[in-house]
Amino acid sequence: MADVAVGKDKCGEQRLVSLPLSRIRVIMKSSPEVSSINQEALVLTAKATELFVQYLATYSYRHGSGKEKKALTYNDLANTAEESDTFQFLADILPKKILASKYLKMLKEKKEEDEDDEGSDDDEAES
Amino acid sequence: MAERPEDLNLPSAVITRIIKEALPEGVNISKEAQSAISCTASVFVLYATSCANNFAMKGKRKTLNASDVLSAMEEMEFQRREQKGKKEASEQKKKDKDKKTDSEEQDRSRDEDNEEDEESLEEEEQNEEEDLDN
Numbered sequence: 150m151a152d153v154a155v156g157k158d159k160c161g162e163q164r165l166v167s168l169p170l171s172r173i174r175v176i177m178k179s180s181p182e183v184s185s186i187n188q189e190a191l192v193l194t195a196k197a198t199e200l201f202v203q204y205l206a207t208y209s210y211r212h213g214s215g216k217e218k219k220a221l222t223y224n225d226l227a228n229t230a231e232e233s234d235t236f237q238f239l240a241d242i243l244p245k246k247i248l249a250s251k252y253l254k255m256l257k258e259k260k261e262e263d264e265d266d267e268g269s270d271d272d273e274a275e276s
Numbered sequence: 277m278a279e280r281p282e283d284l285n286l287p288s289a290v291i292t293r294i295i296k297e298a299l300p301e302g303v304n305i306s307k308e309a310q311s312a313i314s315c316t317a318s319v320f321v322l323y324a325t326s327c328a329n330n331f332a333m334k335g336k337r338k339t340l341n342a343s344d345v346l347s348a349m350e351e352m353e354f355q356r357r358e359q360k361g362k363k364e365a366s367e368q369k370k371k372d373k374d375k376k377t378d379s380e381e382q383d384r385s386r387d388e389d390n391e392e393d394e395e396s397l398e399e400e401e402q403n404e405e406e407d408l409d410n
Contacts, residue, residue: 167290176284176318177325177340182333189342194324197349201320202291202313203298210299221299223308226316234363238323239316 166195173198205229205236284318291317324348 173195177186206221212232213225223246230236230243291314295305325340327348332340 167294168286169290172286173321176286176321179284180322180325180329183325183329183340184338185340187339187341190328190340190345193342193345194321194328197324197345198286198317198321199294202294202317205313205316206295206298206305210303219302220304220306221295221309222306223312226309226312239319242315242319243312 166192166199168195168199170195205239208233208236285314286317288314324352327351 170191174186174191177183177191177194205226209225209229210221212229213221223243227243227245230239231245288310292305292310295310295313296303299305324345325348328340328344331344331347331351332338335344337344
C-alpha cells in the first residue's frame with residue numbers, strides 16, 4: 150500500500166508527489182485573493198489532491214453499479230457526488246446524466262410556463 | 277483567472293496513473309470518468325486554496341503556509357462531519373446510547389480517512405480500507 154501512496158517517476162524511483170507543482174500553483178493562484186504560496190503549502194496541497202483522487206476513485210468504484218464491476222464509469226462518480234456527504238461539494242460538477250430528449254422536453258415545458266406567466270402580466274398591464 | 281481553460285486542469289496522464297494505482301488490477305476507467313475526476317481534482321485544489329486563504333487572512337498573512345492548508349483540510353472535513361453528525365443525530369432518536377458509541381467510532385475512523393499529512397498516509401489508507409469495507 151505504501152507504493153500506491155508514493156508516486157513513481159519514469160526512473161522507477163519513488164517521489165513524494167506525482168502531480169506537477171507548477172500546475173497546482175497556477176490553479177491555486179487563480180483564486181482571487183491569494184497573493185503568494187509557501188512551498189510547503191504547495192506540496193501539501195498537491196499531496197492532498199492525489200489522496201483525494203485516490204479516495205474518490207476507490208469510493209466510487211466500490212459503491213458503484215455491481216454490473217460493471219470491472220470498470221469505473223461516469224455514473225459511478227455522479228452517484229457518489231449525490232449520495233455521499235463527503236463528496237457533496239462535487240454535486241454541481243458531476244451532474245447525473247439524462248437523455249437529451251428528456252432535457253429538451255423539460256426545456257419546452259419551462260418555456261411554456263414562462264409564456265403563460267407573461268400572458269397574465271400583459272393582461273394586468275392592459276387593465 | 278488563468279489564461280486558458282487547459283491551465284486549470286492537471287495532466288491527464290498523471291491523473292490516470294493515480295486512479296489506476298488506486299483501483300484493483302484489471303479495472304478500466306472510461307474516458308469520461310477520467311476527465312471528470314480531473315475536473316474534480318482541480319475543484320478540490322480551488323476549494324482547499326480558498327479555505328486555506330481564509331485561515332491566512334485570519335492570521336493577517338498574505339502567504340499561504342502549511343498550517344493554513346492543514347487547517348483547511350480540517351475545516352472541509354468538519355463540514356462533512358457536521359453533515360454526517362446531523363444525519364446521525366436524527367437517527368439517534370430511534371436508537372440506543374450503545375449505538376451512539378459505535379457511530380462515534382465510525383466518525384473518528386472516517387476522519388482519519390481524509391487527506392492530511394504524508395506522515396499519516398499509510399495509517400489513513402488502512403483506515404480507509406476498513407471504513408469502506410464496513
